[in-house]
Amino acid sequence: MNSTPILSIDELVENASAPDASETQEYFINMGPQHPATHGVLRLLLKLDGERVRKIVPVLGYIHRGIEKIAENQSYRQMVHLTDRMDYLSAIINNWGVSMAVEKAAGIELNPRIETIRTIFGELERLRSHQLWWGVMGMDLGAFTPFLYCFRDRELLNDIMEKTIGARLTMNYIQPGGLMHDVHEDFVDDVKGFLKGFKSTIDEYDQLLSGNVIFQERVRNVGIMDGATALDYGATGPVLRGSGVAYDLRKVEPYGVYDQVDFDVPVGTTGDSWDRYWIRIEEMRQSVRIIEQLIDNIPDGKHMVVKMAQKIKIPQGRYYSQVETARGVLGTWLVSESEKKEGAYRVHFRSPCFNNLWTLIPMVEGDLIGSLVACMASIDLVIPDIDR
Amino acid sequence: MGIATDHLPGVVEQLPGGSVLVTSFDSVINWARANSLWPLAFGTSCCAIEMLMATGGPRHDLARFGAEVARPSPRQADLLILAGTIVKRMAPRLRLLYEQMAEPRYVIATGACTISGGPFIYNSYSTVRGADEVIPVDVYVPGCPPRPESFFHGLLTLQKLIKTESIRQPGVRHKPVLSELPDGIKVEDIQKEIVALLEGEATVDVNKAAQAKPWPKGT
Numbered sequence: 001m002n003s004t005p006i007l008s009i010d011e012l013v014e015n016a017s018a019p020d021a022s023e024t025q026e027y028f029i030n031m032g033p034q035h036p037a038t039h040g041v042l043r044l045l046l047k048l049d050g051e052r053v054r055k056i057v058p059v060l061g062y063i064h065r066g067i068e069k070i071a072e073n074q075s076y077r078q079m080v081h082l083t084d085r086m087d088y089l090s091a092i093i094n095n096w097g098v099s100m101a102v103e104k105a106a107g108i109e110l111n112p113r114i115e116t117i118r119t120i121f122g123e124l125e126r127l128r129s130h131q132l133w134w135g136v137m138g139m140d141l142g143a144f145t146p147f148l149y150c151f152r153d154r155e156l157l158n159d160i161m162e163k164t165i166g167a168r169l170t171m172n173y174i175q176p177g178g179l180m181h182d183v184h185e186d187f188v189d190d191v192k193g194f195l196k197g198f199k200s201t202i203d204e205y206d207q208l209l210s211g212n213v214i215f216q217e218r219v220r221n222v223g224i225m226d227g228a229t230a231l232d233y234g235a236t237g238p239v240l241r242g243s244g245v246a247y248d249l250r251k252v253e254p255y256g257v258y259d260q261v262d263f264d265v266p267v268g269t270t271g272d273s274w275d276r277y278w279i280r281i282e283e284m285r286q287s288v289r290i291i292e293q294l295i296d297n298i299p300d301g302k303h304m305v306v307k308m309a310q311k312i313k314i315p316q317g318r319y320y321s322q323v324e325t326a327r328g329v330l331g332t333w334l335v336s337e338s339e340k341k342e343g344a345y346r347v348h349f350r351s352p353c354f355n356n357l358w359t360l361i362p363m364v365e366g367d368l369i370g371s372l373v374a375c376m377a378s379i380d381l382v383i384p385d386i387d388r
Numbered sequence: 389m390g391i392a393t394d395h396l397p398g399v400v401e402q403l404p405g406g407s408v409l410v411t412s413f414d415s416v417i418n419w420a421r422a423n424s425l426w427p428l429a430f431g432t433s434c435c436a437i438e439m440l441m442a443t444g445g446p447r448h449d450l451a452r453f454g455a456e457v458a459r460p461s462p463r464q465a466d467l468l469i470l471a472g473t474i475v476k477r478m479a480p481r482l483r484l485l486y487e488q489m490a491e492p493r494y495v496i497a498t499g500a501c502t503i504s505g506g507p508f509i510y511n512s513y514s515t516v517r518g519a520d521e522v523i524p525v526d527v528y529v530p531g532c533p534p535r536p537e538s539f540f541h542g543l544l545t546l547q548k549l550i551k552t553e554s555i556r557q558p559g560v561r562h563k564p565v566l567s568e569l570p571d572g573i574k575v576e577d578i579q580k581e582i583v584a585l586l587e588g589e590a591t592v593d594v595n596k597a598a599q600a601k602p603w604p605k606g607t
Contacts, residue, residue, distance in 0.1 A: 033481055034430065036460040041432050041478060062478045063432050066512045073511040081507060088434035132437075151445025169438055169533055384433045384472075 026054060033062045037140050037373050040383030042357075044372075051368050056361050064387040071347040076102045076176055076312045079347065084170035086351065087385040089132060090325040092125040095174035100255060101321035101332035102176040105314040112257070113301035114178050119256040120191070120294050121161075121173065122323075123287040127198075128157045129326035130280045130287075133380045137277065138209050140377040141218050146209055153201055160190045177306030183298075191295050195288055202284050210281070219273040223363035223375035226271055233362070234355035237328025238279045239379055243271035249324035261293045273378035280380075315339050327380055328352025353385040397556050414554050421466075421492065422547040425455040428465035430485065432472030435499040438533040439471040448536040453543055462488040467546070470525075471533075473501035473508060474516040486523045494550070495519075496542055498529040506532055 032043035041062035047055035067086060071079045083094035096118055103110065135150025158168045163184040165173045173180050184190075209215055230243040240247055248265040250258040266282035268275025306312065314336040322331040331350030356379050364372045400406040429440045440458065443450045450456045459465040462485045474482055486493070497519050500506030505517040519525055526549060529542035 033478065034460070034485060036429070040436070062475065062481070063473060064475055064477065064514055065473050065508045066514050067508075069513065070508060070511045085434055085507065088437060132441075147441075147444075148446050151442060151447070155442075155445065155447045168442075168535065169434060 031372075037376065038383070039136065039381060042381065042383045042386070044360075046369070046372075048369065051370075053364050053367060053369055053372055056364060056372075058357055058360070060387055062387065063384050065384070067388045068347050068349065072344060075342040076106075076314070076344070079344070080175060081170070081172045083349075084172055085384060086349065086388055087325060087327065087330070087353065087382050088169055089129040089382055090125050090327065091169065091171045092121050092173055093323055093325040094330060095171060096122060096256075097321070097323040097325070097330045098332050099174050099176045100323060101319055101334055102312060102314065104321050105317070105319040105334060105336065106176070106312055108177050108306060108312075110178065110305060111301040112299040114303065114305070115257050116294055116298050117179060117183055117303070118174055119258065119261075120291055120298075122256065123290050124157060124160070124191070126326045127284055127287045128154060128161075130284050131157075133280060133326075134205055134209070137377040137380075138215075140373055141215060143209065143212070143215065146205070149205065149208065153198065156194055156197075160187070160194060163187065163190065175304070176312055178302070178304030182303040188295055188298070191291065195292060195295075199285075199288060202281065202288070206281060210277075216274070218370070218374050219277055219378065221270070221272050221274075222367070222371045223273045223378065224271050225359060225363050229362050230271070230359060233359045235328070235359045236352050236355065237324070237326070238276050238283065239328065239356045239359055241266065242268035242276035242279050242378075244268055249322060249329055253322075255323060257294065258290075261290050263290050273374050276378040311342050313339055313342060314344070322350070325352060327382065327385070328356060349388060351385045351388060353381050353383075357381060357386055401556075410554075410556065415551075417555060418551045418553055421553075422550040423454045425453075425467040425494070425543075425546070426457045426459055426465045427455055427467040427469045428462050428485070428489065429458045429460060430468055430470050430472075430482070432474065432478065433501070435471035435501070435533040438536060439469060439498045439539050443536045443539055448540070450540075453540065453547075455543060462486075463490065465489060466493055468493065468495045468523075470495065470497045470502040470519050471499060473506070474519050474522065475514045476516055477514070479516050479522045482519070483522050492553075494527075494546055495523060495525045496527045496529060496539075496546060497525045498531070498534055498539055498542070500530065500532040503528050503530060 026047055026049045029046050029048055030043060031046055032038045033041040035042075038044070043059040043062060045057040045059055046053055047057075065085075067082045071082055074082075080095050080098055083098050084091040087094055102108075131150050131153055135147040138144070138146030138150075161171065162168055164181065164187055165171050166181075167173075225239075225243050227240075227243045227245045230240045230245060235243070236247070244267055246265050246267045249255075250263075251265055263286045264282075266279045266286070268279055314334065316336050316338055319334045319336070320331060322329050324330075329350070329352055333346075333348040333350070334344045335346040337345035359379065360372070360375060363375045367375075397410050400409050427440075429436070431437075431440045442448060444456060444458065455467065462468075466489065468486060468489065470482075486495070497503055501508065501515070502519040502525075505512070505515050508515040509517060516522060527542045527546045529539055531538055534542075
């Protein structure tokens, strides 16, 4: 990590000057907040020397909606719908994160049916997220066809979700104490039918993009980051695993029914953009494997162990719980002031994208601006998750 | 086009039969404008996935309505699709983007956040309560997020709106409209259906409960 003092934006602009006429002049350029490759409203202040990126300053806050503050004024049940809108590409897993934190604190015991269905939906959501990321990564690097392929298959998954949940994007499905509804009667058949086709679809994805020479040139040995740096920056998820650290919360600290299923954690070797790409493709295969093991053995039982009308209250104290979303570790920190109050005194989310964003700095500084786009695509940022 | 739209009405309309020519020009220009809207994709949060990406995907296919040429630059676009929450820090940028767009420009606000603040309307210190506090909006498409079909309905509504414009009064804005209901469905029918549904599942008689409630004195 570099140890230069932290400067304000004005100071940075002032310090940039060419001391000698023979040297090239460094200049500043804004990438964002309205930019097609930042997938949202991220603003990066870039100090460029020709086409080389000398310094990256991420400027945040363009979609800061104060979710943590709003959550303080709501009850534990009402809080769930806000987490949908944080990392909207893994909405169900976010629901799961906050629900798990509340359940742990309130001491609610769940039955195996709830845990199994949660795990299946969590993996379906991971599939959906990685699949979208694959299409968008292709689009960022100049290939438009992957986008069409990924949305062809995303709509199939959307249909399955919609049948049970009724929503296509913001799910609000997993609640403290269970699930909003029981699964649709066609759910098992639908998922089986989808997986049957999707296994060959992953191979199709591989053949379409992975072997492409231009794509390989853009991602191989680009944005290399070693495991120690990734840990320093607090990176999690495929970014950390791409750098060779086999840390997956589903293995390390199993929740749901992940301890009862058999799956592998893919780990990268060099820590470049290609490794992060390859890990997500492999994770899709592993997700299919997990769902296949669970889909036939959904136990019977209720879908909700706490009545919907019952108020959930938490004893005084501080509680932390975390889940592995498609992008990394999402932690939920709850502070309960008293047992009588229905809502939290303070809520904090440790969101994966916030930490993963800063890994851009060791990855890209000194590299070309074209590599910046490739690295950003391989990190898979969701901006409302950074700003909350 | 600039000469035709700016100077033609004043010159031609005084001639005998000139109004017919202007009206014919109207229909041709409106036909062209309505069927080749180039959207500026202003996606800030969740709605961007549904409004800008899923609609462009193979199943829904925005190209059917001639609006698939999504531009990231405001100078090449004439339709601003707002998808996602506008926060106070982003509002000046949104205003800037809107002002950079060339006339005629249209705005579709999709999703609850851009209409009113949506889920972030209460207790939030940073959300702008609706994009129409910053820029004028032509069509509102409600939902959180709206389905792609309902976005298309909003787009078709905008096309209808454009087709009523005239070059006699360039730049005159229309009243904002809600994306209208499909044929054969009335608002009263929906209300009846909702009332029946609520009463069927209700465990509390709302009227009775309201009467039984002790009201504070002096009200």
